[in-house]
Amino acid sequence: xxxxxxxxxxxxxxxxxxxxxxxxxxxxxxxxxxxxxxxxxxxxxxxxxxxxxxxxxxxxxxxxxxxxxxxxxxxxxxxxxxxxxxxxxxxxxxxxxxxxxxxxxxxxxxxxxxxxxxxxxxxxxxxxxxxxxxxxxxxxxxxxxxxxxxxxxxxxxxxxxxxxxxxxxxxxxxxxxxxxxxxxxxxxxxxxxxxxxxxxxxxxxxxxxxxxxxxxxxxxxxxxxxxxxxxxxxxxxxxxxxxxxxxxxxxxxxxxxxxxxxxxxxxxxxxxxxxxxxxxxxxxxxxxxxxxxxx
Amino acid sequence: xxxxxxxxxxxxxxxxxxxxxxxxxxxxxxxxxxxxxxxxxxxxxxxxxxxxxxxxxxxxxxxxxxxxxxxxxxxxxxxxxxxxxxxxxxxxxxxxxxxxxxxxxxxxxxxxxxxxxxxxxxxxxxxxxxxxxxxxxxxxxxxxxxxxxxxxxxxxxxxxxxxxxxxxxxxxxxxxxxxxxxxxxxxxxxx
Numbered sequence: 001x002x003x004x005x006x007x008x009x010x011x012x013x014x015x016x017x018x019x020x021x022x023x024x025x026x027x028x029x030x031x032x033x034x035x036x037x038x039x040x041x042x043x044x045x046x047x048x049x050x051x052x053x054x055x056x057x058x059x060x061x062x063x064x065x066x067x068x069x070x071x072x073x074x075x076x077x078x079x080x081x082x083x084x085x086x087x088x089x090x091x092x093x094x095x096x097x098x099x100x101x102x103x104x105x106x107x108x109x110x111x112x113x114x115x116x117x118x119x120x121x122x123x124x125x126x127x128x129x130x131x132x133x134x135x136x137x138x139x140x141x142x143x144x145x146x147x148x149x150x151x152x153x154x155x156x157x158x159x160x161x162x163x164x165x166x167x168x169x170x171x172x173x174x175x176x177x178x179x180x181x182x183x184x185x186x187x188x189x190x191x192x193x194x195x196x197x198x199x200x201x202x203x204x205x206x207x208x209x210x211x212x213x214x215x216x217x218x219x220x221x222x223x224x225x226x227x228x229x230x231x232x233x234x235x236x237x238x239x240x241x242x243x244x245x246x247x248x249x250x251x252x253x254x255x256x257x258x259x260x261x262x263x264x265x266x267x268x269x270x271x272x273x274x275x276x277x278x279x280x281x282x283x284x285x286x287x288x289x290x291x292x293x294x295x
Numbered sequence: 296x297x298x299x300x301x302x303x304x305x306x307x308x309x310x311x312x313x314x315x316x317x318x319x320x321x322x323x324x325x326x327x328x329x330x331x332x333x334x335x336x337x338x339x340x341x342x343x344x345x346x347x348x349x350x351x352x353x354x355x356x357x358x359x360x361x362x363x364x365x366x367x368x369x370x371x372x373x374x375x376x377x378x379x380x381x382x383x384x385x386x387x388x389x390x391x392x393x394x395x396x397x398x399x400x401x402x403x404x405x406x407x408x409x410x411x412x413x414x415x416x417x418x419x420x421x422x423x424x425x426x427x428x429x430x431x432x433x434x435x436x437x438x439x440x441x442x443x444x445x446x447x448x449x450x451x452x453x454x455x456x457x458x459x460x461x462x463x464x465x466x467x468x469x470x471x472x473x474x475x476x477x478x479x480x481x482x483x484x485x486x
Contacts, residue, residue: 006412009412009429009470010410010411010412010429010431013410013429013431013467013470014407014410014431014432016306016309016342016431016467016470017305017306017342017343017344017374017375017431017432018343018344019304019305019306019307019308019343020302020303020304020305020307020343021304021305021343021344021347036346037350038350039346039347039350039351039354040347041304041305041343041344041347042344076346076386076387076401076402077344077346077347078344078406078407078432095408098405098406098407098408099406100406100407100432101407123408124407124408125407250350250354253347253350253351253354254351254354254355257302257303257304257327257351257354257355258327258328258355261327261328264328264355
């Protein structure tokens with residue numbers, strides 16, 4: 001398949017290495033160090049955590065270069081960084097900086113309300129968010145080598161992450177039972193290329209790893225996301241907006257590995273203090289939702 | 296024959312699939328806790344982040360049991376697994392199981408932009424003359440001890456090393472369809 005050439009395999013290769021892990025949002029080198037020491041498999045550099053972007057408003061952009069360089073110097077694990085949707089010039093800067101993965105993210109203020117970045121034009125791999133299968137396959141068609149369900153970033157509420165993971169898993173299962181004559185119409189319905197629809201029809205999964213993000217705040221939240229099909233989890237505000245970032249980071253890493261063993265999740269949760277304050281997503285006005293950004 | 300794959304973090308599923316490709320009857324189990332090591336004939340330590348795996352070994356008390364397991368049964372490590380099996384780790388220095396007399400430098404080719412797929416000729420695996428090797432933020436073996444045999448090299452550095460019953464690769468044979476490296480490991484497990 002033309003989407004899955006050798007350059008793409010190298011990009012997916014790093015996503016494979018992050019499976020089963022916890023990727024943590026960090027805003028500076030000190031937080032990155034806490035994340036690495038707790039056992040994060042990668043860190044995601046961003047200007048402000050989603051909960052603060054939500055509270056403070058304004059335009060959210062790529063992180064300051066000085067801060068990203070310091071993070072890259074401080075930790076030995078992969079460093080990811082966020083760019084605004086469609087802002088390929090920001091992405092070029094991050095590629096020149098040699099970050100390990102770029103997240104074209106709905107958490108930042110979109111730069112283009114029609115088009116995402118042509119990610120195949122880059123050597124650095126990209127991860128993108130999705131709420132359903134059509135959105136995931138469009139991003140893969142553009143060159144994303146990792147998908148994460150969006151959830152609702154900065155909410156501390158797992159409900160949207162659950163909705164999006166259940167949706168995509170259900171849609172993938174449904175594709176596997178269709179007849180070959182149904183696939184072209186399905187491709188039209190999903191708004192996704194036929195080749196990728198055929199891939200999911202045959203394999204029952206995406207051609208790239210599928211992680212979960214947006215609302216994970218506790219060890220049990222991480223376990224829930226994994227049970228529903230996430231191959232790894234992103235934790236944003238959940239760690240550094242809690243009362244005990246170090247303990248919580250460790251607890252989520254610990255529970256995430258043995259999520260199928262309730263005793264291990266219990267043990268990981270034992271010493272925890274206050275989780276981040278959560279938001280009722282149903283009460284957020286449509287204009288404040290981050291998950292609806294992306295086309 | 297029951298073979299374990301350390302499933303703390305990383306591409307353990309790719310290894311399980313590769314073991315099954317190499318031997319359809321292999322009984323592959325995921326190892327996340329000490330009790331899961333019981334009755335295993337061999338163990339694979341996959342690619343992933345070595346610092347993360349070390350932390351999880353600490354959280355679940357697996358470090359010493361893994362060393363003990365490796366002292367009597369074959370272990371195969373790829374990339375992060377190679378780092379964990381080594382006797383000395385550089386960039387930065389970190390703890391390791393020390394089951395194979397090797398010095399390994401982490402992320403020695405650079406960052407993700409330096410990851411690559413290459414074809415290696417002149418290896419010692421037999422069969423097809425070329426071996427595909429996928430390197431992802433790979434380490435480089437800087438020194439090998441006595442008793443280590445180099446089975447493949449890339450750019451003048453050893454990338455596949457046999458040491459008694461253990462096997463070490465700095466690349467990811469589990470991400471290629473060629474089953475030869477996993478077959479070699481399984482042949483050590485069945486001895």
